[in-house]
Amino acid sequence: MKVLVVGANGQIGQKLTEMLNTHEEHTVLAMIRNQNQKEVFANKGIETVIADLEGSVTELQQAIKGCDAIVFTAGSGGSTGADKTLLIDLDGAVKTMEAAELAGVDRFIMVSALQANNRENWNEAIKPYYVAKxxxxxxxxxxxxxxxxxxxxxxxxxxxxGKISVGEKLERGFIPREDVAKTIGESLTNEHTKNRSFDLVAGKDPITEALNNL
Structure with a gap:
């Protein structure tokens, strides 16, 4: 499976691209914003494509073309305002979905935020981010x-x-980015994760076992 990682230069994205690059069953294409980021990935033997989430759907469609799955792990970052959150975390994500459908790529994994589905549990300090997600x-x-x-x-x-807890409504908790990347990797082909959404924190269950019990 050829996987496009959107937000490959982010902290989760970097871990995921490195992991997929050594995977026996997958290949990876790292989507980056500018030429300056290309060398870092090239030195690791990772293929890149340049595209901008604030660009057109057509541009994103060209970047996606030929892939089998997309992982959206991009974000505007904590230092930007609500305008960038709207443009990247919401509109950028939706444009990527539109581009995926146009390119005939069916599998789409979204990295969201704990309890983004429940308004009453949103973190007020970063409410625009939760709205976008x-x-x-x-x-x-x-x-x-x-x-x-x-x-x-x-x-x-x-x-x-390598141990996690998943569910529809988990209490606030933490998780290493490495385990998020591993959960994404497992989810790519795990049938139990298809057309499902779930919270993810550190736990006691091995990743495959936790996902199989969804």
Whole structure:
């Protein structure tokens, strides 16, 4: 399976592209915004394509062409305003979905945020981000794509344990970015994750076992 990672230069995106690049069953295409980022991936033997989430659907369609699956792990970042959150986390995500359908790519994995589906549980400090994630997720669920929506809790840079907890309504918690990337990788072909959405935090169950029990 050839997987396009949107947001490949982000922290989860980098871990995911490196993991998929050494996977026996998958190949990876890293979507980046500018030429300056290309060398970092080239040094790791990772193929790249340049496209901008603020560009056109046609541009994104060309980037997606030839892939079998898309992982959307892009984000505007915590240092930008609500305008960029709207343009990247919502409109950029929806344009990527539209481009996927036009390119004939069916599998789409969205990295969302813990409890983005429940307004009463949103973090008020980053409410515009939750609004963007909520509606992007809803558009994905209403599309014709075979989706998986993964809603991780607070992200950590510590080493992953390979053990997680998943569910529809988990308490606030944390998870290493490495384990988020591994969960994405497993979800690509795990039948139990297709057309499903779930919260994700660190837990006691091995990743495959946790996903099989969804």
């Amino acid at each position: 909520h509606y992007a997720d809803r558009v994905l669920m209403q599309s014709n794509l075979t989706y998986t929506i993964i809603r991780p809790g607070g992200l950590l840079n510590e080493q992953g344990t």
